[in-house]
Amino acid sequence: MSMQATLAWPFFEPRHQEVLRQADAWLASLPAWTPPQNRAEMDGLCRSLVAGMGRAGLLAHAVPDPRDPAVRIDARAVCLLRDRLAQHGALFDFAFAMQGLGSAAIALDGTAAQRERYLAPARDGLHIAAFALSEAQAGSDVGALSCAARQDGGDYVLDGEKTWISNGGIADHYVVFARDPQSAGAKGISAFIVDADTPGLEIAERIDVMSPHPLATLKFSACRVAAGQLLGEPGQGFKLAMRTLDIFRTSVGAAALGFSRRALQEATRHALQRRMFGKTLADFQLTQAGLSQMATRTEASALLVYRAAWGRDAGQGSSRDAAMAKLAATEHAQQVVDAALQMHGGLGVRAGHIMEQLYRDVRALRIYEGATEVQHLIIGRDLLREAREQSALAALPSTQVPSRATLNQE
Numbered sequence: 487m488s489m490q491a492t493l494a495w496p497f498f499e500p501r502h503q504e505v506l507r508q509a510d511a512w513l514a515s516l517p518a519w520t521p522p523q524n525r526a527e528m529d530g531l532c533r534s535l536v537a538g539m540g541r542a543g544l545l546a547h548a549v550p551d552p553r554d555p556a557v558r559i560d561a562r563a564v565c566l567l568r569d570r571l572a573q574h575g576a577l578f579d580f581a582f583a584m585q586g587l588g589s590a591a592i593a594l595d596g597t598a599a600q601r602e603r604y605l606a607p608a609r610d611g612l613h614i615a616a617f618a619l620s621e622a623q624a625g626s627d628v629g630a631l632s633c634a635a636r637q638d639g640g641d642y643v644l645d646g647e648k649t650w651i652s653n654g655g656i657a658d659h660y661v662v663f664a665r666d667p668q669s670a671g672a673k674g675i676s677a678f679i680v681d682a683d684t685p686g687l688e689i690a691e692r693i694d695v696m697s698p699h700p701l702a703t704l705k706f707s708a709c710r711v712a713a714g715q716l717l718g719e720p721g722q723g724f725k726l727a728m729r730t731l732d733i734f735r736t737s738v739g740a741a742a743l744g745f746s747r748r749a750l751q752e753a754t755r756h757a758l759q760r761r762m763f764g765k766t767l768a769d770f771q772l773t774q775a776g777l778s779q780m781a782t783r784t785e786a787s788a789l790l791v792y793r794a795a796w797g798r799d800a801g802q803g804s805s806r807d808a809a810m811a812k813l814a815a816t817e818h819a820q821q822v823v824d825a826a827l828q829m830h831g832g833l834g835v836r837a838g839h840i841m842e843q844l845y846r847d848v849r850a851l852r853i854y855e856g857a858t859e860v861q862h863l864i865i866g867r868d869l870l871r872e873a874r875e876q877s878a879l880a881a882l883p884s885t886q887v888p889s890r891a892t893l894n895q896e
Contacts, residue, residue: 489570489747492788497796498562505547505563509570512542519575521698521843528577528698529656533614535581540611548586549615550593552605557593559586559733561795561803565740569791572744573751576847579741580699583734584653588615590730591661591677595718604659604679616657618648618680618704619727625650626860628663628727629672633706635664640713642678644706647690650854654702655689658682662706663723675723679715686710697847731855735808736798738855739791739815745848746784746815746822752840753777753826767829776829780822787815806868813861816851823848 493503516538522528539545547563564586571578589608592600607613624631633646644664651660659681666674680687686709693701718726754777757768767773794811797803827834827841834841852858 489566492792493566495792497792502562502566505566506570508542509544509567512538512544513570513574513578521575521838522577525692525694525698529700531577532581532653532656532700535578536585536614537611539582539585540609544582545585545609545611548582549589549605549609552593552601552609555598557590559590559593561733561736561798562792564734564737565791565795568737568740569744569747572741573748576697576745576843577699579744580652583737583741584617585611585615586737587617587730587734588653588657588659588661590733591617591717591726592679594729595677595722595726596679597714599714600679600717607658613658614653614656616651616653616660617730618651618654618660618662620650621647622649626857628724629675631663631665631675633662633664634667635676635678635711636667638710642676642711642713642716644678644680644686644709644711647703647705649691649703650693651702651704653700654704655692656700660687660704661717662704663727664706665723666721669721672724674721675727676720677717677723677726678711679717680709680711684709684711695850697850732805732808733798735855736791736794736811738851739787739794739811739813742812742815742819742848742851743784743787743791745844745851746780746787746819749819749823749826749841749844750777750780750784752844753780753829756830773829776825780825783818783822787811787818790814804868806865809856809861809864809868812856813858813865816848817858819848820852 489506493506522531536545544567547560547567550557550559568579568583571582585608589605592604596604604613604615608615619628619631621631621633633644633648635642635644644662646664648662659679662678662680663675664678666676668674686707688705688707689702690705691703693703695701717723757773757777758766760767790811794803794807797807823841823844827845830839830841833839834845836842
């Protein structure tokens with residue numbers, strides 16, 4: 487099913503057609519896509535993509551208006567854009583998504599001055615944003631982070647490292663999560679906006695990965711940050727990090743969906759063209775069955791992703807819906823891309839071929855912003871919580887069972 491057909495689902499409104507048209511018009515204006523050959527080209531391309539998306543108005547869907555105190559991020563628009571951009575190329579999706587992730591915490595808890603200073607240029611594509619949460623020993627276990635932020639007079643002093651930081655090395659600002667050295671667990675974590683040129687912040691290492699994009703380890707050595715760079719209340723950084731990730735988790739599934747769509751398109755085209763044993767590959771029932779599985783997994787992913795996005799926009803979303811969308815879409819995408827590559831045979835593993843690129847691009851989505859195993863925990867724990875609540879209600883006398891309206895108010 488095409489994206490235009492997807493837009494006919496009841497999850498969408500007429501304005502979402504315009505979002506997709508806006509993206510397609512911008513993509514059509516670009517020169518032919520060629521993957522960067524080295525880190526300098528990659529960094530330059532990412533900066534160029536962010537600037538271009540800003541001029542085209544695409545970033546306005548991921549970075550809230552700094553003058554609007556209410557955080558209004560249209561989850562369906564973000565998912566549609568990631569779906570489309572991922573079909574075009576992994577770096578396109580990356581550049582768009584990281585602007586949103588690196589700005590959302592500021593939109594959620596920033597002061598008016600912080601919002602104006604950082605959101606406006608990020609929204610226009612003039613500054614590159616980054617979200618610095620992960621550490622070597624604190625990936626899925628955010629509460630284990632050790633980067634320290636001690637108060638010194640009217641300032642905070644940061645010491646420690648952050649790693650796997652997307653846009654590391656090219657960002658203009660980082661939203662950094664660090665803890666009071668006297669605290670433990672999730673308590674005591676605060677969030678700070680750290681400008682890239684702040685003394686004491688250095689890029690300790692640029693990290694090369696199988697799907698190339700700007701990625702780095704940041705090192706903080708007596709990095710002094712003014713108290714005015716604190717985001718929200720001290721000690722509330724963990725909650726802010728979770729709220730930020732919750733906004734974009736469903737959209738990771740949308741990016742995976744885009745990779746699935748592209749893989750299915752490539753497999754179908756190849757099957758119709760590839761001749762063997764006097765027939766085309768598409769004439770064989772085994773090929774048709776493979777394409778059927780790929781299409782079914784892709785459509786199942788689309789339904790879960792856009793249901794979750796619609797629920798969030800309608801105020802009916804849940805962490806379980808987002809977790810299911812990310813889990814299913816990323817796992818299905820891995821299977822679809824693998825099957826499509828298999829259908830291409832040796833051609834699919836040739837360096838630079840689209841299937842080889844997709845195979846490398848899709849893998850990380852099952853890890854970042856909550857690994858598959860974490861999504862299973864979220865879903866399972868929520869199911870058990872719901873079952874316990876229902877059991878507790880069933881045990882009450884009928885006169886004591888609260889009404890649905892009462893539960894909703896609570």
